[in-house]
Amino acid sequence: MENINSAVETLIQSSNTLFILLGAIMVLAMHAGFAFLEVGTVRQKNQVNALVKIIADFGFSAIAYFFFGYWVAYDTTFFASAEQLSANNGYELVKFFFLMTFAAAIPAIVSGGIAERARFYPMLVASFFIVGLVYPFFEGVIWNSNYGFQDWLTATFGAPFHDFAGSVVVHAVGGWIALVAVIMLGLRHGRYRGGRLVAFAPSNIPFLALGAWILTIGWFGFNVMSAQTIDGISGLVAVNSLMAMVGGIVASLFVGKNDPGFIHNGPLAGLVAVCAGSDLMHPIGALITGAIAGALFVWLFTYIQNKLHLDDVLGVWPLHGVCGAWGGIAAGIFGSSAFGGLGGVSLASQVVGTIAGIIVALVGAFIVYGVIKQTVGLRLTAEEEYNGADLSIHQIGSTSED
Template structure:
C-alpha cells in the first residue's frame, strides 16, 4: 500500500509520469519497426489506444479494480481531499494503458484500427481491472488466491505487473499474432520488408529503459525500503541484456 507521506505521494506521481512517457518509447519503437507507409497508422494507434484506455479505465476499470459501487468514480473522491487516491488512479491507469501498447507491437501492420480499439477498450476497462483486483487488492475475490495456494502450496505475488501487465499482454498478443499471420509479403518476397528507421528503434528503446525505473522502482510504493535494490536490479538487468 502507498504511504500518505508527502514524499511518497510525489514519488508515486513521478513514477506515473515516467510510465506515461514510456508510450513515446512504444511509439518510436513501433514506428521504426514498420514500413514507412505505415508509420502514421502506428503513431495514431498508440496515441488513440492511450486515450481510449484512460477514459475506459476512469469510467469502468478503476471502480472494478477497487470494488467500488457502480461503474463511476464517486463525486466525493473527485471533489474532496483525495490527492493520494487520484494519483494512485493515475499510476494504475498507466499500467492498464501499457497492455494495449505491448500488444500493438506484436500485431503491427496486420490489424484494422477500429477492431483493435474495441478489443483494447475491453482489456483496459474489464480484463486488466479484474486481474488487478484479484492479485493486488482483494485476495478473496473469485477465490483465485486460494486456488493457487491449494495447487502449489504457495501464495501468489506479483511485483510491478510482471504477470498482471506484461505476461497478460503477451498472452493476448500471442493468439492474435497466430490468427493474423505474418505480414503481407513477409515470406513470399526474396527480400523481406526492412525496418524503416533504425534511429527511431534506438530512441524508443532508450525511452523505455528510462521508463522502466518508474515502472519497477515506484512499484515499491515508498522511497525507502527496497526501492534502491529494485533500481539496481533493473539497471543490471538492462546492461546485462545489452552485453549479452
C-alpha cells in the first residue's frame, strides 16, 4: 500500500510539473505574438527593432525575475543546490518559469506603446528594474498576500481582491507603466501637423493578424493554466476565455467599422478583461465583459490619438491598461452570484485592488523612467528617428532593399 501511495504521489507531482510547464511554453509563445503584432503595426523602417526589442526584453526580464523578482514576490530564491531545486520533480522551478513569462509580458506590453522613437539599451535597463522590482512588488501583494493588503480587504469588504490570471496584476500594471513611458517620450516626429493627426499606416496587416492569432491561442495557456496544478483545471476558465474573446471580436468589428487593426485587437481586449474573473463568471457574463472591452478599446484608442494627442503606437494603454482595469472591476460584477457567477467576490475589493495596481504602476514607472530620462535619456535623436530604429540601432533593414 505504501508503494502504491508513493507511486500515486509521484504521478501527481509529475503531472503538475508537466501541466505548468506546458502553460509556460504557451505563454512563452505569446511573446512571438507581441513581436509580430508590433512588427505589423510599426512602419517598415522599425520592424527589425520591434523583433529585437521583444526578445532582448525577454532575456533581461528572465535574469531580473530569477535573481530579484521572484524573491520580491514570493520570498523564494534559487541559491540552493540542484538537488534541492529539483525536489518534487522540479515543480518550483517550472512554476518560476511560468510566472516569469507573465513578468516578461510587462516590457512586451510597454514595447508596443514606445515603438519607433525609444533608445534601445536605456529601455532594456528600465525593463530590468520594472520586472525585478516594480511588477513583483504588486504581484506579491496580490498573489502571495504580502504586506497584509489582502487581509485588510477581506476584513473591510468581506473578500480579497480576486485576479485569477492577471487582468490587473499583469495587464493593467503593464498598460499604466506604458502610459508613463509614452508620455515621457513624447510624440513621434511628424505625427501631428497643424494640430491634426497624421496617420502612420500599419506596415503589414498579415503580420499584425499573425501576432494577434498567436497571442489569442497562447492566452488559453495564460488563463487556464493559471490554476498551476492539474486538479485545479477548469473548463469554465476555457469557455469564459473563449466567450470574452468572441465578444471582443464582434464589438470591435462593429464599433471599429471593419478596420482590420481594430478587429484583430478586439479579441485581445476581451481576453485581457476576462483574465481576472475567468474562473468565476458565467459564460454570458464573460461575453459581455469581452464585448465592453472590445468597444472600449476602439473608442479610447481613437480618442487618445485624435483628442489627447497621446502617441501610443499600438494602443497598449487602452488595450492593457484600461481593459485590464475594467477586467478587475468586471470580476466583481459578473463574478458575483447575482449575475450568475460563482460568488465569493466583493465589488468594493475589486475596485480598491484595481486602483492600487494602477498607483503602483504609475509610481514605479515614474521613478524608473524618470531617473533614466534625467541621466542618459530615453529617446532617439531626430535624425535617428527619421532614419528608423532598424538602421540607427541595428544597422540593418527588414529587407534587402532597405
